[in-house]
Amino acid sequence: MSLTAKHIIAAVATAPLPSGVAVIRLSGSGCKALADTLCPSFTKVKTRVMHYAPIKDEAGNVIDEGLWVWFKGPNSFTGEDVVEFHGHGGRAVVQAALEAFYKAGAKPAEPGEYTRRAFINGKMDLTQAEGLADLIEAKTEQQRQQALRQMNGELGTTFETWRTELMHLVAHAEAAIDFPDEELDVLQEGNFAAKVDDLLETFKKAQQNQSGQRLREGFEVAIIGKPNAGKSTLTNLLTGKETAIVSPIAGTTRDVVESHLDIAGYPVILADTAGLRLTDDVIEAEGVNRAGKRAKQADYVILLVDAADWPTLPPEATEFMAGKHGLVVVTKIDETKADVQNFVNINGQDYPSLAADLTQPETLDTILAELTKALDNLVAEASEAAHLNRQRHRDAVASAMTHLLQAKSLFDQTAAGGHFSADMLAQDLREAAQSIGQVTGRTDVEDVLDLVFSTFCIGK
Ligand SMILES: Nc1nc2c(ncn2[C@@H]2O[C@H](COP(=O)(O)OP(=O)(O)OP(=O)(O)O)[C@@H](O)[C@H]2O)c(=O)[nH]1
Ligand SMILES: [Mg+2]
Incomplete structure (x- = not known):
C-alpha cells in the first residue's frame, strides 16, 4: 500500500461474529458523505454525537438499526474523517451492511490499515502502534500494563530521547567539519567522547534488560531434579490440571512438557523436564539432554530434591543453575525428615x-x-533500563551500537596520533541515529512499515 492512499476503507472493528454488537468503521476523506447516502437522517448530525437510525441498502430496504457516530479528522483514531456504525453483530447483518458500504464506494481495509493510517497521519509512532497491538493481545495484567505504557508513548519517548542525543552529536561532528583546523578542539569542548560512552553504556543496559521481552512473551521457568523428585506433581499443582503423567516409576517424563501460566499477572512458560540421571536408554538420555538445555535457557529454575536425598544435590544442578535465579524445593517432607534452611x-x-x-x-x-x-x-532489577520488548527494538539498538563503536574507534585512533576525519565521524553517528529512529518510524520509514503492520489483523 502506498503511503498516500486516501480511499475510504471499511471493516468490522469488533470481535468475531456473531456478537451482541458489531462496529463497522469507515475511514477516509468523504466517508461521512458516503454514510449519509445509507442513512439520510445522519446528514445533519454533529461530530461525536450518537445518532440512532436504520442503515438502508441502495433500494432503500432497511438492513439493520443502530447507532451512528462520526469523528471529524484530525480528531479521530486515524486522523482522517471516521464514521462508525454500531449495529447488531449477526453474520448476515454485518455482511449486508458491509456490502452496502462497499457498493457506496468504500473498500475493504487491509490488516492493520486503520493503525497504519493513524501512524501516517502522526497520531502515533510505531512503538505506540505496537503497544496497541500488544494491548489487544495482552493475556495477563502485567502484559496489559506494559502494553498500555508503550501505547501511551513511554518506549517511543525513550527512543526519541536517544535519537535526539545522537543528532546532537551529529550536529557537533558537523560543526567540527566546518572548522578543519580546530576539529578536535571543537569535539573536546563538547565532551564528545564521554557522551558517546554514556550512550553506549545506556544501550548496553537496554540490551541486557530482558524483562520487557519476557513480559511480552513469557518468563521461562524450568523444573529440574532427579527422577521421581516430584517435578510432574509440582507441574500439575501449578497448572491446576493433569498436565503431565505422575507415577512412582523413575523416568516417567522423557520430554519437555510446556504450559502457559499466569502467575500474579506475569506470563510464565513452565517447563516440566525429564529426571536427571545417567541412563542407557537413548530416548530418556535425549530427555535428560533437553532438560539441561531448558534449564540453561530458563530465566528461573526450580530444583526439586527428594528429602531422602537431602542435602545431596544432583551433580548437574550446579551447572544448570549457575548464574541463574532459582528456588530449591525439598519434596516428600511427609515421608522423610530433613533439615532445610x-x-x-x-x-x-x-x-x-x-x-x-x-x-x-x-x-x-x-x-x-x-x-x-x-x-x-526479576522485573524490578531491570526497571532502570529501557524495556525493549521486540526483536526489532533490539536489532535497532545493536545496529546503533555498532555505528557508535565505529565512531568511538575513529576518535581513539586520533587520540593515538592517527588521521582524524570529522566527516566519517558524522556519518557513523548519523547512521546510529537512523537505526534508533527506525524504531519509532521517525526516519527511513517505508522498510519497517510492513514488518510492523503485518502483525495486525483486519479492522484494527
Ligand atoms: N508423599 C509424597 N509423594 C510425592 C511427593 N511429590 C511427589 N510424590 C510422588 O512421587 C512420585 C513421583 O512423582 P513425579 O511427579 O512423577 O516425579 P517426577 O520428578 O516428575 O519424576 P520423573 O518424571 O520420573 O522424572 C509420584 O508417585 C508422586 O505421587 C511428596 O511431596 N510427597
Ligand atoms: Mg515427571
Whole structure:
C-alpha cells in the first residue's frame, strides 16, 4: 500500500461474529458523505454525537438499526474523517451492511490499515502502534500494563530521547567539519567522547534488560531434579490440571512438557523436564539432554530434591543453575525428615529453599508466593533500563551500537596520533541515529512499515 492512499476503507472493528454488537468503521476523506447516502437522517448530525437510525441498502430496504457516530479528522483514531456504525453483530447483518458500504464506494481495509493510517497521519509512532497491538493481545495484567505504557508513548519517548542525543552529536561532528583546523578542539569542548560512552553504556543496559521481552512473551521457568523428585506433581499443582503423567516409576517424563501460566499477572512458560540421571536408554538420555538445555535457557529454575536425598544435590544442578535465579524445593517432607534452611548455597550462590509435601494442595500457595517474589524481583532489577520488548527494538539498538563503536574507534585512533576525519565521524553517528529512529518510524520509514503492520489483523 502506498503511503498516500486516501480511499475510504471499511471493516468490522469488533470481535468475531456473531456478537451482541458489531462496529463497522469507515475511514477516509468523504466517508461521512458516503454514510449519509445509507442513512439520510445522519446528514445533519454533529461530530461525536450518537445518532440512532436504520442503515438502508441502495433500494432503500432497511438492513439493520443502530447507532451512528462520526469523528471529524484530525480528531479521530486515524486522523482522517471516521464514521462508525454500531449495529447488531449477526453474520448476515454485518455482511449486508458491509456490502452496502462497499457498493457506496468504500473498500475493504487491509490488516492493520486503520493503525497504519493513524501512524501516517502522526497520531502515533510505531512503538505506540505496537503497544496497541500488544494491548489487544495482552493475556495477563502485567502484559496489559506494559502494553498500555508503550501505547501511551513511554518506549517511543525513550527512543526519541536517544535519537535526539545522537543528532546532537551529529550536529557537533558537523560543526567540527566546518572548522578543519580546530576539529578536535571543537569535539573536546563538547565532551564528545564521554557522551558517546554514556550512550553506549545506556544501550548496553537496554540490551541486557530482558524483562520487557519476557513480559511480552513469557518468563521461562524450568523444573529440574532427579527422577521421581516430584517435578510432574509440582507441574500439575501449578497448572491446576493433569498436565503431565505422575507415577512412582523413575523416568516417567522423557520430554519437555510446556504450559502457559499466569502467575500474579506475569506470563510464565513452565517447563516440566525429564529426571536427571545417567541412563542407557537413548530416548530418556535425549530427555535428560533437553532438560539441561531448558534449564540453561530458563530465566528461573526450580530444583526439586527428594528429602531422602537431602542435602545431596544432583551433580548437574550446579551447572544448570549457575548464574541463574532459582528456588530449591525439598519434596516428600511427609515421608522423610530433613533439615532445610531458608537458603541453600550452590557453588557460591544462595538460593531460597523450602521443604514441601507436594501432594498437599496448600503447598501451592507457598510455592506461588516464592515465584511471585522472584518474578517481581526479576522485573524490578531491570526497571532502570529501557524495556525493549521486540526483536526489532533490539536489532535497532545493536545496529546503533555498532555505528557508535565505529565512531568511538575513529576518535581513539586520533587520540593515538592517527588521521582524524570529522566527516566519517558524522556519518557513523548519523547512521546510529537512523537505526534508533527506525524504531519509532521517525526516519527511513517505508522498510519497517510492513514488518510492523503485518502483525495486525483486519479492522484494527
Ligand atoms: N508423599 C509424597 N509423594 C510425592 C511427593 N511429590 C511427589 N510424590 C510422588 O512421587 C512420585 C513421583 O512423582 P513425579 O511427579 O512423577 O516425579 P517426577 O520428578 O516428575 O519424576 P520423573 O518424571 O520420573 O522424572 C509420584 O508417585 C508422586 O505421587 C511428596 O511431596 N510427597
Ligand atoms: Mg515427571
